[in-house]
Amino acid sequence: MSNTTNASAERRLKHLGIVLPRSPAPLGAYVEAVHTGHLLFLSGTLPVEAGVPKFLGRIGAELSVEDGRRATRQATLNALAIAKEHLGSLDRVTRVVRLGISLATTPEFREHPKVADAASELMVSVFGADKTSTRLVFGMASLPVGVCVVLESIFEIGN
16 A cells, blocks of 8 residues: 555554554553543553563663653554554544653653654554644653553544
8 A cells, every 4th residue: 555644544554564462451440441422531551562561660761762662652552452442443533632651761861752752653653644642741750560651542533
């Protein structure tokens, strides 16, 4: 497929060669997704692979910017898997409304946008530039189970 501009999210995933992981199980007493009205809210998504938290540590200390980008991409893939499981198809997403990205960093770290771009870039690749979200990025002293990133996602949903 040479032109993916008007392709559906599911077709874009296939074109990109992306196979979504299994939807990760919650690591606490919460639900992964809440669908209300035309919005789907996802709980904080971690860089978990096969049920195991990955990319432990702080960006700028134990982890590099590239490690942070890989962790953010994994958290984003997990968010997409959760959304697909909840909705049945990512083609129901009409817009990525908001990405909230919390990063465990050293106090001196200043490259938050470079790390967070991994989530934004993947969402644009899957849904298209016309469905780009707003974004908020925070640096934190620590995050759950020692991971370096937690991703919050809000999607607008059509029928």
